[in-house]
Amino acid sequence: MRKKEGDKQAAIIEAAIKVFAQLGFHGAKIYHIADNAGIATGTVYLYFSSKESILENIFESAWKQLFKSMETIINNTSLGSIEKFDFIINAVFDYFNSNPPLAMVFVNEQHRLVQKDNQQFTGFYNKTIGLIERYLREGILDKAFDSSIDPVIYSNFIFGGLRYLLLQWAHDQKSYPLDMIRKCVKNLVLSGIVGKNLTNSVAFNDVAF
Amino acid sequence: MRKKEGDKQAAIIEAAIKVFAQLGFHGAKIYHIADNAGIATGTVYLYFSSKESILENIFESAWKQLFKSMETIINNTSLGSIEKFDFIINAVFDYFNSNPPLAMVFVNEQHRLVQKDNQQFTGFYNKTIGLIERYLREGILDKAFDSSIDPVIYSNFIFGGLRYLLLQWAHDQKSYPLDMIRKCVKNLVLSGIVGKNLTNSVAFNDVAF
DNA sequence: TTATTTTATGAATGATGATTCATTTATCAT
DNA sequence: ATGATAAATGAATCATCATTCATAAAATAA
Numbered sequence: 498m499r500k501k502e503g504d505k506q507a508a509i510i511e512a513a514i515k516v517f518a519q520l521g522f523h524g525a526k527i528y529h530i531a532d533n534a535g536i537a538t539g540t541v542y543l544y545f546s547s548k549e550s551i552l553e554n555i556f557e558s559a560w561k562q563l564f565k566s567m568e569t570i571i572n573n574t575s576l577g578s579i580e581k582f583d584f585i586i587n588a589v590f591d592y593f594n595s596n597p598p599l600a601m602v603f604v605n606e607q608h609r610l611v612q613k614d615n616q617q618f619t620g621f622y623n624k625t626i627g628l629i630e631r632y633l634r635e636g637i638l639d640k641a642f643d644s645s646i647d648p649v650i651y652s653n654f655i656f657g658g659l660r661y662l663l664l665q666w667a668h669d670q671k672s673y674p675l676d677m678i679r680k681c682v683k684n685l686v687l688s689g690i691v692g693k694n695l696t697n698s699v700a701f702n703d704v705a706f
Numbered sequence: 707m708r709k710k711e712g713d714k715q716a717a718i719i720e721a722a723i724k725v726f727a728q729l730g731f732h733g734a735k736i737y738h739i740a741d742n743a744g745i746a747t748g749t750v751y752l753y754f755s756s757k758e759s760i761l762e763n764i765f766e767s768a769w770k771q772l773f774k775s776m777e778t779i780i781n782n783t784s785l786g787s788i789e790k791f792d793f794i795i796n797a798v799f800d801y802f803n804s805n806p807p808l809a810m811v812f813v814n815e816q817h818r819l820v821q822k823d824n825q826q827f828t829g830f831y832n833k834t835i836g837l838i839e840r841y842l843r844e845g846i847l848d849k850a851f852d853s854s855i856d857p858v859i860y861s862n863f864i865f866g867g868l869r870y871l872l873l874q875w876a877h878d879q880k881s882y883p884l885d886m887i888r889k890c891v892k893n894l895v896l897s898g899i900v901g902k903n904l905t906n907s908v909a910f911n912d913v914a915f
Numbered sequence: 916t917t918a919t920t921t922t923a924t925g926a927a928t929g930a931t932g933a934t935t936c937a938t939t940t941a942t943c944a945t
Numbered sequence: 946a947t948g949a950t951a952a953a954t955g956a957a958t959c960a961t962c963a964t965t966c967a968t969a970a971a972a973t974a975a
Contacts, residue, residue, distance in 0.1 A: 505952095505953095520821070521817065521818065521821050523732045524821070526931090526932065526933085527932075527933060527934085528932085528933095528955095536953075536954090537953060537954045537955055538933090538934090538954080538955060538956095539934085539935075539936085539953070539954055539955060539956095540952080540953055540954070540955095541934095542933090542934065542935080543952070543953075547933080547934080548933070548934095604817075605817040608730065608813075608814040609730065612729070612730050612733070645893070646890070646893070646894075647886060647890050649881070649882075650871065650882065650886060650887055650890040650891075651890060651894060653867075653870055653871050653874050653882075654867035654868075654870065654871050654890065654891060654894060655867065656870060657866050657867040657868070657869055657870020657871060657873075658862075658863035658864065658866040658867035658870070659863075659866070660866055660870065661862055661863065661865060661866020661867070661869065661870075662859065662862050662863050662866060664866075665862050672858070673858075673859065673862075677856060677859060678859055681855070681856050681859040681860060681863065682859075682863060684854070684855070685855075685860060685863060685895070686894070688897060714922095714923095735961090735962065735963085736962075736963060736964085737925095737962085745923075745924090746923065746924045746925055747924080747925060747926095747963090747964090748923075748924055748925060748926095748964085748965080748966085749922085749923055749924070749925095750964095751963090751964065751965080752922070752923075756963080756964080757963070757964095
């Protein structure tokens with residue numbers, strides 16, 4: 498029998514991320530992806546059942562990773578609420594750091610999966626948003642966060658702000674240096690989340706920005 | 707000569723907003739839009755040169771309106787920085803309030819225009835983001851906002867957070883009541899933007915949430 | 916009424932591009 | 946080597962619409 502030459506599945510994913518980022522899902526043609534991966538058009542279909550399924554695969558692994566690292570941070574009982582936020586932001590940016598096109602696809606193409614009500618995607622998405630909500634609720638119980646915040650609305654705002662900043666960074670890394678973004682997000686969100694009475698507490702100043 | 711029966715241009719726009727919101731730009735077929743507007747397929751092309759141009763028209767008028775109302779607020783010298791923020795948030799939500807599908811299109815389809823580098827769109831978008839940046843800078847000069855904030859990054863985060871919350875609201879208005887969203891956004895952003903030393907100042911508490 | 920012009924129609928056109936499949940190529944076991 | 950099987954190819958297929966256009970309908974003016 499003939500052996501597979503190299504990891505074509507990985508090559509297709511990598512190529513698709515680039516092409517989806519540049520041209521958008523519909524602008525991206527299968528032959529663009531195949532060209533980019535250095536294979537023939539038909540070969541794509543030996544590894545994926547459809548163009549759609551390539552996108553699904555990309556989102557699935559992104560969410561799996563993001564969810565896992567967030568879960569680890571949030572379940573770590575030795576970290577305080579504010580430290581956890583710090584770590585979460587770092588985890589998100591670290592994940593996309595070496596792959597700006599992935600960030601573009603992640604932000605720009607999500608609505609397609611929402612529209613198709615893709616279960617794989619919806620599952621991870623809901624779990625992750627739920628995790629952030631739980632984190633906010635626990636922070637309130639711990640008196641780290643203001644008791645008046647609404648975990649559902651706050652988590653969506655933060656998630657949305659992060660997404661958008663990630664996209665801007667992916668478009669132009671020079672104008673939006675990652676370290677600056679991290680610092681700003683932490684500052685903006687924390688100073689809003691942290692109860693005003695705790696603004697100058699030791700816990701707050703302990704975190705190194 | 708024959709007279710036009712009713713405002714078909716407006717009917718097309720209205721129908722397109724609904725269909726784009728539900729199916730996305732590519733899922734939306736011209737005959738869907740025509741059906742929804744109560745006209746024949748070909749008639750669409752008497753009013754718009756292409757499907758793309760319908761989307762452009764929608765974005766152009768949305769940005770024109772949003773820009774105008776923000777400009778009025780920000781240039782109003784009788785308002786303080788914090789009052790202005792209050793008004794800006796209200797203006798955005800008031801604009802989309804009666805039209806959830808418009809909010810969905812506005813959030814979900816923006817990247818298409820960015821990708822095509824649509825000049826009409828880019829012009830208004832840049833002007834509006836620039837306006838928000840100027841507003842933040844002036845707030846810093848007025849000592850209303852913390853001097854350490856980065857106007858470019860902060861304005862993008864806020865814009866992104868707003869967009870995302872708007873989308874959630876459009877999907878499910880019951881779970882995300884508009885008044886709750888307004889209140890939360892104002893709280894989160896202001897408590898982050900306002901210099902810590904001013905947290906309990908009169909100006910801050912004067913604003914009715 | 917009838918000619919003229921504008922508006923509207925929806926079936927036909929034509930381009931596009933995802934997917935398929937008949938064919939070829941490489942590898943291995945015998 | 947030779948047959949058998951897995952991998953890979955890329956031209957052909959086929960369905961899907963955006964757009965066009967020949968035709969009809971409505972309104973007005975003469």
